[in-house]
Amino acid sequence: MTATSRNECAALDAADPLSGLRTEFVLPEGVIYLDGNSLGALPRRTLDRVHRLIEHEWGQRLIRSWNEAGWWDLPTVLGDRLAPLLGASPGEVVVCDSTSVNIFKTLAAALRMRPGRRAVVAESGSFPTDLYITEGLAGTLDGVERRLVADARELPGVLDDEVAVVLLNHVDYRTGRLQDMAAVTDLVHRHGALVIWDLCHSAGALPVELNACGVDFAVGCGYKYLNAGPGSPAFVFCAARHIGSVRQPLSGWWGHAEPFAFEPGYAPDPGIRRFLTGSQPVVGGAALAASLEVWERVDMAALRTKSLALTDLFMRRAEELGLETLTPREPERRGSQVALRVRDGDPGDGYAIVQALIDRGVIGDFRAPDVMRFGFTPLYLRYVDVWDATEALADILRTGAWRDGKYAVRNAVT
């Protein structure tokens, strides 16, 4: 049942099994944060963890911390702790680099596993870096063909025995549409190709079952729903069945079997470390370690239930205000974010409305050309927050406050 008043929202908050987690986060006064799908909020315990890393591990122990404090093993230790959120097993996930760099690694690795097949399929509406990296890779390797589909529904038309790998976004970054990972993975496999799922907008947003779906590779980001901080290290998943034979081209010393033997030739680590390249930013790793402590207390089924209730509430209220919802209404087809558009409006209207909301402390974001995007993070958002956000939206639309020229000025980051 969707709440129809603020009081009903307050009652839902009182009964929310996740309500105790809100105090784990630092949330600024007067802000309703609906942008955790872009940058997750700061977990309170991160402050201490980062401070200890800087002052003690680095300051006092210096290089000794590579061993003593576990800096060297951090990418795999964090990967193992992240694995349960992804439906992966220990030894299949490594935390490193940016999502963009990890897409390059996994695409190249998959192509090498299908010699003779030279086509890569990606979605034209996927997050742009997926397309750009695919382009960059196709330009680097001889004879690689890039095929684009609107989304997975068009896959049957392009899958043939030329296709080596398909790169897909689990949740669409704009609309929040969730793809059927099991069915699509199965389809790709039946055509002899491999699949890479980009989990940037699903990891930490909903239960992900990589192994149950038979996924080959996945990549994702730590700074959105996982709350690990700006530019925190991303991750790579590689199914255990592939790890022993897979090779990726960013074969730096951190992925070497014996990095401190300083051998002249490259020999990959036998495990998931072979997806590492160079030194990893340990401060970001420490922040992820702290945020994962919060995740260890989260029941993912409860998270999903609340997430769907929050997005449902927001969508219904937005529709009542006459806005167009781009996010699927069927729960099994949406992630944890909602995309809205102004019906029959100018492309810039959405940008101005988002800026007017931010001015009132309701932070969402805008994705060109005309999408207003709102993320719902059940760990620190309450039902009343969603209610209040829609009240602010209603007021901005009713009064036309968003038409003020100051809201049309574009920032570098939208």
Add this chain to the structure above:
Amino acid sequence: MPKGTLREVKMEPSREMADRLDTVDELAPFRKEFNLPAGVVPLNGNSLGPLPAAVPGAVAEAVRQWGERLTRAWNEDWWHAPARVGDRIGRLIGAAPGQTMAGDSTSVQIFNAVVAAARLRPDRRVVVADAGNFPTDRYLTASAARLLGLEVVEVPMGDLPDAVDRHRDEVAVVFCPAADYRTGELWDVPAVTRVAHEAGAVALWDLSHGAGAVPLWVDDDGVDLAVGCTYKYLSGGPGSPAYGYVAARHQDRLDLPLTGWHGHARPFDMAGVFEPAPGVARARIGTPPVLSLLALEAALEPLERAGIEAVRAKTVRLGDFFLGCADRLLDGLGFEVVTPRDPRRRGGHLALRHPEAAAVMAALKDRGVLGDVRGDLLRFCVNGLYVSFGDVHDAVTALREVAATDEYRSPRFRRREVVT
């Protein structure tokens, strides 16, 4: 020459001399700008620089921005940080603004740079590289070569001009380190760059062991591309972002393989086709590690204020003093100095060969003297920004005691750590 200089040092490398040199050292106050643990002699800044005192506050501020400003902080401070920090690193390597970009690891930067450098010479198929370069440079050069169908010719630096000459019509890229990561030998950046250019090749440098240790002039020397690490002489902290330098003349036709969204001309248009940003901004890839990046930014400040020339002058004197102490205290104990004695051929660290290097270093560390080991070489970084003459004397004295008493033969110094 300032007071208390080489000639005196060479005559009498003693504790008293060290104290006298520290007393007149104009850079001595900079030591307080680093949070050095008590009882530690920090001679491993070539591996991980110590914590600058300004960094904890800068990181706390970055975390505060995250907590309070959330996504708004991207416009307020973060989005331009890679270019801002890049330009500051640029000043330390002799690069005018707009040519240096911070981000990613040195290894990722190397892959990007080798591929892009080779594409600047599309009709040529050979990369000539230093056989003694740091392994990750060699691994990634081999990988890039495999993808592009290039041949890699690895030779010792001394043979490099001949090798370039042998391949003069085929060599696309010459790839070398500014200093040897094992011996600390400093290479001649302008001379080798000239050799590359005379053969029509692109000169790519790994400045990891040079930047912050010695003055570099990449613009004046005509360097084409460079990469480097920031957690050594720049004290950016463990795994702090690396950087790439692209000479302005190459930027608009630089074809990088790692085409991430932050390198797009208009990243927030969310366009479907990659259009590289004008200038060095195309060398950005994905979202940069903001906390590490802002730590690095704060870390650069003491070095900038001291001035790289002054730091280098003191590093040379510390190196001379180290060698003077070694000659006097380590004679007959099985050590061999492998770093050139000529200061013009030395980077920021010194290397001693010893058949039991690992055990000797373990025993030294137990006494609070931090250096590190590469094969049978003990490495000691004498960064003039925060190392004192007293540190050098204490370190060599400890080396003598450890070696002369066979202390290093104790079983507890035989255990090998994962990271050496």
